[in-house]
Every structure is written in structure tokens, then in C-alpha cells.
Amino acid sequence: MEQAPQRYAVVTGANKGIGIEIINNAGIGGLVIKDNDLVPQVLFQSRELSDDVIEKAGIVQTFELAEECLQINYYGAKRTSEALLPFLQLSESPRIVNVSSSLGKLKCVSNEWAKGILGDAENLTEERVDEVLNEFLKDIKEGCLERKGWPKVLGAYIISKAAMNAYTRIVAKKYPTICINSVCPGYVKTDITANTGILTAEEGAASPVKIALLSNASSGLFYSQNEIAKAKPCSLSVNCSKFIKLRWKILHKVVTGANKGIGLEIVRQLASNGVKVVLTSRDEKRGLHALKTLKDLSGFVLFHQLDVADPASVASLADFIKSKFGKLDILVNNAGVSGVVIKDTDLLPSLILKGEELSDDEIEKARSQTYELAQDCLQINYYGAKRTSESLLSLLQLSDSPRIVNVSSFLGQLKCVLNEWAKGVFKDADNLTEEKIDMVLNEFLEDFKEGRLESKGWPKAISAYVLSKAALNAYTRILAKKFPTFCINSVCPGYVKTDMTSNTGFITVEEGAASPVRLALLPNGSPSGFFYDRSQISFY
Template identity: 40%
Template sequence: MGKKERAQERREQRRQQISLLRTIPYSDQQRWWSNETIAVVTGSNRGIGFEIAHQLASHGLTVVLTSRETRVGEEATKIMQEKGLNVVFHQLDIVDPASVETFSDWIKENYGGLDILINNAGVNFNFGTDNSVEYAETVIQTNYFGTKSMTKAMIPLMRPSPFGARIVNVTSRLGRLNGRRNRIANVSLRQQLEDVDSLSEELIDSTVNSFLEQVKNGTWESGGWPQVFTDYSLSKLAANAYTRLMARILSDQPEGQKIYMNCYCPGWVKTAMTDWAGHTSPEVAADTAVWLALTSDQFVSGKFFAERREINF
């Protein structure tokens, strides 16, 4: 058996393991949710987001499916509603402040708030060996600033609960601080971003803004940035860092108003974002997000996961 075949066999074994995990009911946990539990999934009209929404709704939650485009969002919602799932739609563009505000007002008026937020909406314009930064500003604005904007808008609307509200950010291993191959070359900057006690929103913002400035003046290639899918990797690194920062800040919430925030890498998934070149199905990729959203372990916060296993930032 060749190297390629062995790798494929390992992936298949892991896929089977994850499929088995998905069949394990949540009866070994305290089932804290009901059909009155409100879960919002951004960018959920297709791909991983659609499957996250589908799995959450299949567990009996009320799911708000969102999409930038109303027509495709309504079509995706109809598919789930025809299965008897409690899914509703609302338009949402996370990079449009007016859209986020309208959505926030709607959630508050119709449900009084939410219990779970899955920040899934994201973009990537590179495929295969491409590493263009032509759309770097759009990538950073969506994957980092959009995620941050949505998080800030939803935190005040998180409903009190003895089990805590949940925020799950869909990020990537490409955004790891200390990955062996795809990392920021500036050791001092990496150390600052790694130190959660001194980590700040200003530091994260200045890091991505420095990159964008170098993109504009044409010096980014010598800036020591990640070498694979540079703009996407940096946007996910920023989202990972923001997850750690907010988890630390939110840890000071009083009992009954706790909010637990984590992020996870879904893997290389067969979706439009990868030009259907991935090796993981959306069903398997969604599993860890759903697991993090529903776990009864209230001590899990500020962590990074892949395939239900914690990995290093």
C-alpha cells in the first residue's frame, strides 16, 4: 500500500470514528435545551453552516438560519421545514452594520434573545496552490471583523441560563499561532498574541490592519505572514485570538449569565469554498460545532477544537 492509499485509509477510519460519535446520544449529558432554545447560525444557507443548522434543529432546538441573499436563505429554510424541523429565516450580512442591527432588533423582539451563536459565515478566494491577496480586505472584513461585529451585537442578547449561553466560531488550523509551517514569522508578535493575559482587541486589530496596509503598498510578501492562503489564514488567526480574548473577558460574567466561547476547525470540507476539493463531508465537519454548542461541560471555554479534540492555538 502506497503513502497516498495509507493516508486515505486513515482519513476513512477517522471519518468512521466521527460518524460513530455522532450516533452517541446526548443522554450521557444533561439535556439542558428544548424547542424554546434559540440557536443562530450565520451563513447557513449552504455547506457547513447549513449542516450545523440542520443538526441543531434535529436535536429539537429552534434554529435561525441566516444568509446574505434572501432567496437562497428562504429556499434552504424550506428544505428543513419540510422535514418538520423548527427553522426560521432572517436575512443577515455580518459586514453590514445596518443588517446586523436589524437582525439584532428582530431577535430581541421575536425571541427576547438567543442562547447559541454559531459564527460560521466566511469567505475564501484561493483554491489549490493559489495565494492571491487580491480580495484580502474582503476576507479580513468578513472572517474577522464581521465575526467580531456579530459577537458584540449578540452578547447583550444572550439569555440568562444556569447552563450558560454558547458561542462557537468556525475557524481553521491554518490560523494557528505556532503551526510548524504556516505561521507568522515575527516571534515577538506571536508571543504577544499567544499571551492571553495581555492579549487585547487593539493588538489583534493592529495585526490585521498592518497586513492590509502592506497589501496596499505591495510589501506583504516580505512581511513574514503565513505563506499558505495568506489572507484567509491571517483572518482565522485573528478570529482564534479574538475567541481566546473574549472567553477570558466573559469568564467574569456572574452565575446564571455565563457565556462560553470556543472555536473549531472543521477540516478540509467538500463545499463551494474549497471548490469541492475537500475530503470531509459537511455532515462530519458540522459535528464538533454542534457538540460544542450542546455540551453540558460548563468549564470548556476559550479552547480550540478539531474532531471533538482540543488542539493548540
């Protein structure tokens, strides 16, 4: 087998913090803060600070510090990029990642003239960026920052990162074959934040590393961690410090069935994004073992036993969350079982992807299913998710961004529900009720018990699983209609390599977890009541 070509990378400022974890990240703040307890306030509320607070913080912002900040954060990155561009052009997949900051977004550049220049993408040039920086330095030297409308606390840092973002767009336009982006890694515990950050250096480094390894990616963009952020300045009524405070408020989340597979990876990815996550598992021993595998994220993950089929266990979880956090922001209903016993793993992909096309002999050779397994499947996959949601709804209502993500399957789409009566009930969105879902599931179980699945037109390959996921999708629509201030969606994560698929899937758990995580972190006003096939809205 031919080996992939060796790739080479340069990381600046990499002796500590994010830089050593990434192993373009050299950077300094451009000021001195004597009181470390006030660092978060200085970073997040810089435009709202009174002169008294600034004095109490002992903030020193001199011309010399500002000059050094611009020289390192902007001109240093520019100088390094220019020196290495000839070598980058020899690469088959050249990448430049400029580690920036959310403070470098145009909404934080309070000088309107500077904002106008840096926001004019069509006419941006390096000379115009120089013009802005020279004017800033001139005004700080003459003591007229506040009068000229420049940021008064983190001026040099903000302007240096805004210049960096502008330069990213210029170079991306100039070198279309190079993938060049800037990224805010988040509020990270480093020397530059006096270790007051929320994310670890490992978590902060993840975003630049991901962008450095992107394939066929867009260029000239600004990423806020893993998400592409708006390049243009937002409305002037949006206050920068309020934006940052919103982004970094602590969210609290529950993931059911999270001791392994997709559930565990959802926990990992959310915790890496600064979300406090309650990892749950029916088996306490396995849950605690899973918790140990996330020891690097111990500040963001805790465990609580949960059997979604047991009302007392669900009530215990609700009491725990109420006493621990007082509210809940995100619920991911991931707990699930297949409802069958696999006899031949080699036949599993055919059973999942082409189940109803297989002969009875092929199906019987691949799996066995019983009434008891079907009952258990409905109790966990549908009633368990419903029971957990209902128990936690009052806590979710206390959040200003409540989210419920129901991990479903493409097998729960209506095209897989062969019984025409059941399909008609689920399809009638305007008249859907929980009682009608119960009616369908009870009819299915009765026909299963009496051996009438095939004669009544029910799915025969993975019967209970299909019905449980179709019911979950229907419940998603009912709940979204009932709670319009919530964002509630169901999602098929794809055919993932997990124990449930006997590791026959096409995608990794990391790739599979990405879709539920994305839905869990959707901004307010996002679509609700939909079924997603991975990242795309699909048909029920």
C-alpha cells in the same frame, strides 16, 4: 468493484411512529391518560404531581396495564433478542439497539432497593432483574406502590425501561462480539406521547439508526439521543423531572453564513436536536431557498437576512431575535470567505495543506489574491464575527447556557502565522486585547498594499484567510476571559467538501458540521476559550 455484503435488520413495533421511521421499538406506556393536555406534565413532572393533578389527568394505572407494559417493553424485547441471537452471531457486524427512555435512567427509579440492584453492574443478572419486576407487580397488585417508594404515575413504564437498560448491559457483557446499546430517542411526537412531543418521528428515529450503523463502537451503553449518558445513578439530590425539563427546554440559536455547506448542515443537525435555529444568509434569495430544503424541520428553522459586514444588517438581526425570542442561547459564527480566487482546483489541496512549501510559481498558478479580496476576507471572517457577537451579547446574557462557537481553521493556528511579531502578539494570552488584534491586521493590510508580504514574513499562499482565522482564535480567548459564564470556543471542522474548497475536501459536510454542533450543545461547566481541531482540544 466488490459489492458490500447485504445487511438485514428486524425492527419491532414498526407499523407507525419511530418504529416505521427506523425501518427494537415496540412499547406501550402502561397507563391511560384521559386528558392529553396534561401529557407533558405527566411525563416531565411525574414525581412532583399532586393527587389532584393525577385525578384531573384521569391517569389510570392498573395491575393489568402494568403487567402488559412489562411484558412488551422488557420481556418482549428480551424474548425477541434471545430468539434472534443465533442469527446475529452469524453476522460480521451484529448490532442490537434497544429503544429506551430517559425515564428509565436510575435517577428516576425511586425505590432504593430496586435502584441498588439495577445499578450494581458487576452483579447484574437476568434473575435479579426478574426479582425487581416481580416485586413491583406484587406491590402494584396490593396497592402499596407509594408506600414502597415506587414511581406512582409512570411506574410500569419507568421500571420496564430501567430493566431494558439493565438487560442491555447484561447481554453486552455476555456477547462481547455484539455491539448492544440502548437509546432514548428524545421526546417525540407519537401516539405514545399523544403527539405532544418536540421532535418529529424522523428526528427521533435518527439516533437508533445512527447507533445501528455504528462501526467499531462501544457496547453496553445508554445513549441520550446522540450522546453517551452516565450509566451509574447520579446523586439522589438530582430530581428526574428537573433533569428532563432542562433537557427539553427550547434553545434559540443563530447560525451565520448558513445558506449552504457546513452552515446549512449545522442548522439541520441542531434543528434535528430540537433547537430553534435562525438560518442567516447575506443573499436573501439563497437563504430562502436553503430554508425550503429544510421543510421537514420547518417548526425549528426560520430565516433572517444577515450581512455580517454591514452594521445595520447585524442590528436588524438583533432586533428580530429580541422581538421573536427575547433571548439567545447559541451563536455560531460560520460566515466566511477564502480571500483568494482559485485558478486551478487540482492544485487547491496542495495550496491548503502545503501552501508555504510551494514555490512562488506554483502558488501563482493555483490562486490569485488582491488587496481588496484581503480586506473583504478580514471584514467577514474576523470583524463580521466580532460585530455579530457584540450585537448579540446582551441577548446571550439572558440565557442560562450561553454558547458562542467560532468556526475557524487549522490554518489559523499560530504555526501558520509566519510573521514573528504578529505571532508574538497573538501568543501573549495574558495581554491580548482587541486593540492589539486590530494593530496586527492593520499592519498586515498595509504591508499587503505596499507589496511587502514576503519581505515582512507574512503567509504568502492564502494570506488574509490565515490572518483572519488567527485573529478569530485570539478574539475567542479574549471573549471567553471577559464572559466567564459563557462557553466560547473556536473549532476547525476539518477539510470539508464545500464550495470554498471546490469540493476537494476529505470529509462530508455532515462530518464537518458535527464538531461545531457538539460544541454548541456542551453542558454548563465545559471548557471555554479553547481551539478545537474537530472534536479534540488543540494548540492555538
